[in-house]
Amino acid sequence: MFFRSDRFAGGLLILLIFVFISQFSFSGGFANVSYVDIVGKSLHGTVRKTFISAKQVVFSIGVFISAVAARQLLVVMEFPANYALLFFLAAALLLTASLGFWRLREVPTRGRPRHGLWEFFALLPAAVRSDRNLKIYLLLLNSLGVGLSMLPFIIYLAKESFGLSGTLIGNFLLFKTLGMLSAGFVLLRLSKRFQYRALLQVSLVLAAAIPLAALLLRHFPLGYSSIFIFSGIFMATYKTAMEGLLLEISNDDNRATYAGISGAGNVLTTIFPLTAGFLIEAVGTTPVFLGVSLLVLASAFFIVKIDGSTTPTPATTRTRPTRQS
Numbered sequence: 001m002f003f004r005s006d007r008f009a010g011g012l013l014i015l016l017i018f019v020f021i022s023q024f025s026f027s028g029g030f031a032n033v034s035y036v037d038i039v040g041k042s043l044h045g046t047v048r049k050t051f052i053s054a055k056q057v058v059f060s061i062g063v064f065i066s067a068v069a070a071r072q073l074l075v076v077m078e079f080p081a082n083y084a085l086l087f088f089l090a091a092a093l094l095l096t097a098s099l100g101f102w103r104l105r106e107v108p109t110r111g112r113p114r115h116g117l118w119e120f121f122a123l124l125p126a127a128v129r130s131d132r133n134l135k136i137y138l139l140l141l142n143s144l145g146v147g148l149s150m151l152p153f154i155i156y157l158a159k160e161s162f163g164l165s166g167t168l169i170g171n172f173l174l175f176k177t178l179g180m181l182s183a184g185f186v187l188l189r190l191s192k193r194f195q196y197r198a199l200l201q202v203s204l205v206l207a208a209a210i211p212l213a214a215l216l217l218r219h220f221p222l223g224y225s226s227i228f229i230f231s232g233i234f235m236a237t238y239k240t241a242m243e244g245l246l247l248e249i250s251n252d253d254n255r256a257t258y259a260g261i262s263g264a265g266n267v268l269t270t271i272f273p274l275t276a277g278f279l280i281e282a283v284g285t286t287p288v289f290l291g292v293s294l295l296v297l298a299s300a301f302f303i304v305k306i307d308g309s310t311t312p313t314p315a316t317t318r319t320r321p322t323r324q325s
Contacts, residue, residue, distance in 0.1 A: 002084035013284020028262040036259035040247045041107040046192045052244050053184065056065030056236055060181035069176040070234070071170025124261055133249040134258060136306040137242075142268035143299035144200065144238065149272040150292050151231055154214045157285055161218040167222070172228045185258040187240055196248065199241035200303045206234035207296040211289035 001008070008016070033038050043051050069089075073082045083209060155172060186270055187194065210231055217223040250258040279288050 001082040002087060003081045020192075027035075029260075031260040033256055034143070036243075036246060036250075037256040038104065040105055040250060040255045041252055044258065045096070046148050048247060049194070050188070050191040051246060052187040056240055057181070057184035057188050059186040060236065064177045064181055067170070068283045069175045071167075071174055074170050075167055076211075080276045106298055110150035123257065127257060127261060130267075133306055135262065137245060137249060137262065138265040139263060140200070140299055140302045140306065141242065141266050142206060143295055143302065144207060144243075145266065145269040145293055147203070147210065147234060147296055148268045149276070150207075150211055150289075152273065153276060153285070153288075154227060154231070154282070157176060157214055157218055157289075158221075160285070162221050162224075168314055171225055172242065175225055175228035176232040177236070179229040179234075181232075183233040196245045197303060197306070200235045200245075201300075202302060203234055203238040203241060204216065204296060204300055206230055206237070208293045210234065211293050215286060215289050249306075254265065255283055266314065 001013070001020070004012055039048070070086055073086060076082075077085065128138065153165070155169070158168075158172075200250075210227060213227050213230075214224070217227065246258060246262055247255070268282070276288055276292075
């Protein structure tokens with residue numbers, strides 16, 4: 001599509017991008033359910049924390065290598081060839097990675113009831129009502145998670161303030177990756193000691209501060225680039241905390257259901273990019289960025305309430321949770 005982008009009308013090109021992104025997210029949702037279920041059944045306790053932290057490091061190293069390559073492609077090649085080649089490489093790497101799933105030996109789960117698609121959707125309200133932790137998790141996902149959806153608009157603000165070049169976009173990507181990598185190594189080092197609530201608190205401070213820093217540094221390109229280091233740290237801590245927290249609040253019987261609910265219930269971060277674009281056009285960037293910071297700060301209430309150190313029993317035999325870590 002990018003190679004042939006000169007043959008598409010602007011509106012049609014944007015529509016196709018939305019269609020492909022939706023398809024990618026839809027398939028990623030299925031993959032996430034399987035991934036969460038397999039990790040939850042296979043790893044427990046501090047081993048799980050070490051695995052999640054180590055995965056973040058490996059992920060960050062891969063992204064760092066990709067960021068360097070992407071930066072060079074964006075500089076030496078012109079649009080649309082540069083983006084077309086980037087997407088082709090991404091597709092080839094994803095295909096290679098997917099072959100590894102055929103080598104996995106999944107721990108079987110016996111006794112789990114099978115549900116059709118409509119039966120699954122019918123289970124969602126009852127599951128959310130019956131588990132306080134799941135309810136708070138969804139609220140965290142939709143409040144603190146807005147910080148992730150905000151990152152593209154920080155690039156938009158840079159474009160509006162001082163313009164963008166392929167080199168500058170590459171630098172943004174590189175700085176973000178360095179932040180992710182440094183946070184990943186720290187988390188791996190502390191994997192046997194950190195608590196998910198502490199990681200959420202760090203994520204909250206960063207997610208609330210990043211939009212404010214963008215407004216303050218919008219006319220200082222060099223200082224503005226440093227924001228992306230902290231955005232990378234935020235992404236690493238947030239994803240590690242939310243992934244581990246979902247595993248902690250679920251068990252082998254309901255983990256796949258909870259993973260599906262977390263994907264289906266991630267409503268605000270899905271619609272935010274669309275609504276934020278309209279809001280920025282209507283009222284400007286400053287009110288929207290300030291509003292995002294306030295929304296993120298509101299998630300502090302949910303961080304205090306959630307119990308990330310418990311693993312609930314099935315709903316049919318639910319008892320008072322016991323401390324696990």
